[in-house]
Amino acid sequence: MASDHSLVAVIDFGTTYSGYAFSTRSDYKTDPLKIHANQAWNAGGRQLLSLKTPTVLLLDKNKEFVSFGYEAENQYSDLMIEQEHEEYYYFHRFKMKLHKNIHLSAATVIEDITGKSALAMDVFAISIQALKDHLIEELDKKGTTMTVKDIRWVLTVPAIWTDAAKQFMRKSAEKAGIPDENLLLALEPEAASIYCQYLPTDKLNGADEGFSMAEVGPQYMIIDVGGGTVDVTAHEKQQDGKLKELCKAIGDACGGTSIDNEFFQLMVKIFGAPLMNSLSENDPSAYLFREFETVKRTINPKKSGKISLSLYILCARRILGKIYLALCRLVP
Structure with missing residues (x-):
């Protein structure tokens, strides 16, 4: 589709990770492969070599935006240590709620990890808005000041998505502040x-x-x-x-999360379901899965031998949390 936009920005809204990329019209004319992406997603002490951030959303008790991505994971983990998390909403890996949902509508609700519900369109819209705002901020830092209307926006969706799911994503993007006339949906493959x-x-x-x-x-x-x-x-x-x-x-629905699920079941066999379920509920920032994600990327058909995972981070964080709470009780 022809347009006079000087910049094209793409939001890749994924099940586990999300990100964005952009290219200017002038760059495209000289080098179509000159595509810019954010390379500074910060995982705190567990930096991953990734151009994306986890598709994780943290809302407050009023269902207002708090944080997205690694920041949401880390903030919620801190809230849990301080036992202040119960009124917050924590959503992760929620994209697949749209897969084969024949009753999808603006009234569809989804649950966070504790069972509290919110409108699905609000969760998707706020997440898309977080990525959109982050991109605009990055452009400002680079001295490329643009408004939302100056940009041709593209939102990628799976090719197997139903028309209802595609329309749902479009409406979510519009609710996130992206004008319909500026928005294109692109099938990922x-x-x-x-x-x-x-x-x-x-x-x-x-x-x-x-x-x-x-x-x-x-x-x-x-x-x-x-x-x-x-x-x-x-x-x-x-x-x-x-x-x-x-x-x-x-x-x-047989992507990378299927491997994660098998890994989790392996941990259940080793440590037992009660412990692993407790970790899932009490440490949703998924430090275990961050470690697994790092190791998973090193696997290739020619590799053989044992795979090592560092689980001490989980134990140390839980112990430090208990020490912190104990010290708080001692302070008058």
């Missing part, structure tokens, strides 16, 4: 396919000798493995750079 058109062939792992994305006729498959869903689709390069979808996108 299609966005990846378009990106691949600009990559040198030697950057495409598994490409046969002689394969070229620039020529008309090549057929290829895109497998988008996300946190919640896996999308699979096939494209064929057409004239004038256009793409033909060879078959309808298929997939299901």
Whole structure:
């Protein structure tokens, strides 16, 4: 779609992690792969090599925004140590609430980790707004001052999302302050396919000798493995750079969180369900899963041997929390 916007910003709203990227019109003309993304998501003492932040939202007792991402995880953990968390709302991994929800509407509610409910559209809208505001702030810091209306906004969604789920995401983005006329929805595997058109062939792992994305006729498959869903689709390069979808996108809820769930069940077998359930309820900032996420990224088909995880952080944090509460009782 033609537009005169000088900057395009994309919000990738994921099941486990979310982030954004942007490119100016001038950069695109000289180098289409010159894409900027925030690289300073701060996980506190557990810095991950990630361009994204956890899809975690913390609201106060009035359901007003407190924090998002790593900051929300850390703040809620501190609130729990001080036993001040009960009136707060803590949402994580809530994107999949839209998957196969045939009754999705503006009145749909979702529950936080303690069972307290809120309107799903409010939770999604506030989360999108947090990412949007963070991007605007980063642009201001770089001296690229722009208003929301100056930007062409793109929100990515899984290809297997229903029309109702896509419409729900659009309405959420509008509620987050993104004008409808400035907003486009992009299917995640299609966005990846378009990106691949600009990559040198030697950057495409598994490409046969002689394969070229620039020529008309090549057929290829895109497998988008996300946190919640896996999308699979096939494209064929057409004239004038256009793409033909060879078959309808298929997939299901079998993304990276499925591996996390299996890992959790392994921990249940080792430590028992009562302890692991207690950790889930009393330490939702998921320090255990942060450690697992770091190790998980080192796995490849050629790797063998044992995998080590550091669990001392969990124990130390819980012990320090108890010491802190004990000291508080001693102070008059």
